[in-house]
Amino acid sequence: xxxxxxxxxxxxxxxxxxxxxxxxxxxxxxxxxxxxxxxxxxxxxxxxxxxxxxxxxxxxxxxxxxxxxxxxxxxxxxxxxxxxxxxxxxxxxxxxxxxxxxxxxxxxxxxxxxxxxxxxxxxxxxxxxxxxxxxxxxxxxxxxxxxxxxxxxxxxxxxxxxxxxxxxxxxxxxxxxxxxxxxxxxxx
Numbered sequence: 215x216x217x218x219x220x221x222x223x224x225x226x227x228x229x230x231x232x233x234x235x236x237x238x239x240x241x242x243x244x245x246x247x248x249x250x251x252x253x254x255x256x257x258x259x260x261x262x263x264x265x266x267x268x269x270x271x272x273x274x275x276x277x278x279x280x281x282x283x284x285x286x287x288x289x290x291x292x293x294x295x296x297x298x299x300x301x302x303x304x305x306x307x308x309x310x311x312x313x314x315x316x317x318x319x320x321x322x323x324x325x326x327x328x329x330x331x332x333x334x335x336x337x338x339x340x341x342x343x344x345x346x347x348x349x350x351x352x353x354x355x356x357x358x359x360x361x362x363x364x365x366x367x368x369x370x371x372x373x374x375x376x377x378x379x380x381x382x383x384x385x386x387x388x389x390x391x392x393x394x395x396x397x398x399x400x401x402x
Contacts (some may be wrong), residue, residue, distance in 0.1 A: 244360075245370060247292025247336070248276050256298040257349050260316055268298045269316030270324055277331050286332055292370055293328050294336030302347035309362045310339075325367035336370035337363065342377030342384030351377060356389040358396055 250268055260267040277293045280286050282400060301311045312321050321337070328335045338352040339359060352359045352373075373390060375383040 225226045236318060243289075245292050245336075246290045246381055247294060247333070248290070249292075249294045249296055249316075249372075250276075252298035253399060258313070258316065259321055266382075267316060269313070270319055272350065272381075273335075274308060274327060277333055280333060281331050292334050292336050294338070294370060294372060296338045296372065297347045297374070299337065299347045300345065302349060304355075306352050308355060308358055310352075310355070321366040321368070322360050329367065334369035335367065336372060338374065339363075339366050339380075340374045340376050341383050342375065344377045346374060346376035351387060352390075353378060353382065356386060360390055 246333075252273070254266055254272065255269045255270055257263060260269055260271075264271070266272070273293055273295055280290055280293065287310045299312055299317065301313045305311045307337045316349065317324065321335075338345070340346065341353060342351040343353045371390065373387060
């Protein structure tokens with residue numbers, strides 16, 4: 215009888231699947247949406263290629279397409295701009311800022327537009343001193359950058375690890391994770 219019970223228990227346990235994760239409400243499913251990098255890379259010359267440069271016009275166009283083509287209705291919710299959206303320098307207060315030519319209305323305006331479509335806005339940032347493409351990184355500015363993203367209504371941050379070491383990467387990721395709670399923004 216014990217043998218039958220043990221076999222039964224083994225067979226039942228084999229069918230159980232366990233998933234471990236943080237119970238913080240984030241990323242219950244994979245974040246689905248559109249990311250600028252795979253198709254548009256770091257294209258910044260809007261004079262030569264206005265339809266394909268990383269800028270406000272492109273992100274608005276992609277948000278409109280995600281809605282009109284039905285992607286939003288089947289779970290795609292993020293419009294995320296990858297590297298190369300930033301201005302080459304922080305502003306006079308030390309805050310990151312979008313390139314003023316390519317994002318003439320600013321990130322808060324863009325975020326409001328994307329939210330009006332029922333979508334969420336994601337941005338790229340980097341743990342190091344500079345992004346992979348050489349724009350300002352978050353090292354030394356984690357709290358200020360998190361507050362800036364919260365002020366703009368950013369919903370997700372793709373946080374890269376260029377121009378830092380493993381210790382810097384781990385530190386930056388943990389700081390931003392705690393800051394998203396402090397600023398009550400559910401950065402993914």
